[in-house]
Amino acid sequence: MSVAIDRQALAELRVREEASLAERTPRSAAMRQRALAHLPNAVPMSWMAGLYPTAAIYAASGSGARFRDIDGNEYLDFNVGDLSMCAGFAPPPVVTAVSRQVAAGAHFLLATEDAVFVAEELARRVGLPFWQMTLSASGANTEVLRIARLVTGRERLVVFGGHYHGHLDETLVRLVDGRAEPEGEGLPAHASRHTRVLPFNDLEALEAELASERVALVLTEPALTNCNVVLPEPGFLAGVRVLTERYGALLCLDEAHTFQFAHGGLMRSWNLAADFVVLGKGLGTGISFGLYGMSEPVAKVFSRHLATDGGRPGLATGGTTYASAVALAAARAALEELLRPEDYARIGRLGTRLADGLEGHMRARGLPWRAFRLGPRSGYCLAPTLPRNGAEAALSLDSELIDTRRIYMANRGVWDAVQSAGPQVSLVHDAADVERYLAVAERFFDAVLREGGPE
Numbered sequence: 001m002s003v004a005i006d007r008q009a010l011a012e013l014r015v016r017e018e019a020s021l022a023e024r025t026p027r028s029a030a031m032r033q034r035a036l037a038h039l040p041n042a043v044p045m046s047w048m049a050g051l052y053p054t055a056a057i058y059a060a061s062g063s064g065a066r067f068r069d070i071d072g073n074e075y076l077d078f079n080v081g082d083l084s085m086c087a088g089f090a091p092p093p094v095v096t097a098v099s100r101q102v103a104a105g106a107h108f109l110l111a112t113e114d115a116v117f118v119a120e121e122l123a124r125r126v127g128l129p130f131w132q133m134t135l136s137a138s139g140a141n142t143e144v145l146r147i148a149r150l151v152t153g154r155e156r157l158v159v160f161g162g163h164y165h166g167h168l169d170e171t172l173v174r175l176v177d178g179r180a181e182p183e184g185e186g187l188p189a190h191a192s193r194h195t196r197v198l199p200f201n202d203l204e205a206l207e208a209e210l211a212s213e214r215v216a217l218v219l220t221e222p223a224l225t226n227c228n229v230v231l232p233e234p235g236f237l238a239g240v241r242v243l244t245e246r247y248g249a250l251l252c253l254d255e256a257h258t259f260q261f262a263h264g265g266l267m268r269s270w271n272l273a274a275d276f277v278v279l280g281k282g283l284g285t286g287i288s289f290g291l292y293g294m295s296e297p298v299a300k301v302f303s304r305h306l307a308t309d310g311g312r313p314g315l316a317t318g319g320t321t322y323a324s325a326v327a328l329a330a331a332r333a334a335l336e337e338l339l340r341p342e343d344y345a346r347i348g349r350l351g352t353r354l355a356d357g358l359e360g361h362m363r364a365r366g367l368p369w370r371a372f373r374l375g376p377r378s379g380y381c382l383a384p385t386l387p388r389n390g391a392e393a394a395l396s397l398d399s400e401l402i403d404t405r406r407i408y409m410a411n412r413g414v415w416d417a418v419q420s421a422g423p424q425v426s427l428v429h430d431a432a433d434v435e436r437y438l439a440v441a442e443r444f445f446d447a448v449l450r451e452g453g454p455e
Ligand SMILES: Cc1ncc(COP(=O)(O)O)c(C=O)c1O
Pocket: 082, 136, 137, 138, 139, 141, 164, 165, 166, 167, 221, 226, 254, 255, 256, 257, 280, 281
């Protein structure tokens, strides 16, 4: 039996599901009308419209793995704020710590004891000895690139196709006819001048580039997680480390996402070495902060190039509300009370169940597909073999299918992942939540598949 997506059924289903969502969200519709007068696309941040295929809905509150919209609909969230809410909505230790710190002063533009604790704990947990804080992972990557340029005296940046490292001009690039080009509108044409985009899992291509001895930084996630999932092949990450050292480039592992996948991140869990590591998304608490760790030699240069007020310009790092007392209180609470080894082990098992369940649904229907699997993260690989790089992963980005699934699931109380991600088990999901996701996904499969023939 061969099975294919019934595109006609998919299109019809989408129309029906959009109508049903609109029916369930009249208050959001009214709010949208009001918002349009002063918020472009009716939202305060463009992603809140651009990430979702339907008219904006408005959130009211959340608890654990669930949130409610202003119409009172409840959603079991498998995107968890694109991993910024992996500790769940309103986790009590963070609520307590943040409330206490706001009452005691949210920010002083001076360090607090929590900063010392967080750096000590991250050094122990992740493995790099020195730490700085920003407002986001984008900000952390911006600073890492500047430091790498200072340390190496070089300009070039290497990223891998399928990457996303935040809203830095120099990483918002894509390959067009073999050349890096700005990826979005509003970016200067020269932003991509120093960036090289190489295929993941290709050490030969990397060595050819590094041999130019012009590369300051290789910036990569340990596994790509912004084009669904691309796993490193055995030896790839170790090879990247050997090559960066051989040719004098620095290496940054961007764990803005993958820190949520394993205790201490994949750097610790896979025993990786690097000059920098970037963490983000408020360590899953949703409070705005990012962090980066660096090696001792890098930190020595960093310390020597301090910018002084009215003095020498020094290294261009920092920001007024970076490393606030309240952000550090949230980080400490998360590290001390939420992000425990046993929790990651538990969600890793639930992630395996999620991937096994999705693959079971695919197999039962004769679909030659696979489930992505990386600890608590799964997803839909629309091909019989898992991708080796971003170009292969892009074959699974079927917008029509993904968008319709999101709306279908939302109408059944499940908030699915954004297009380039996949469902994520967070620290507050349980086995019943995973079974609920799988049951709704199964019904969706049955609604859009037909027997016979290629598509
Ligand atoms: C790997 C990675 N790095 C950096 C970022 C940027 O994070 P932020 O948007 O919080 O700056 C993201 C965001 O999704 C990411 O996935």
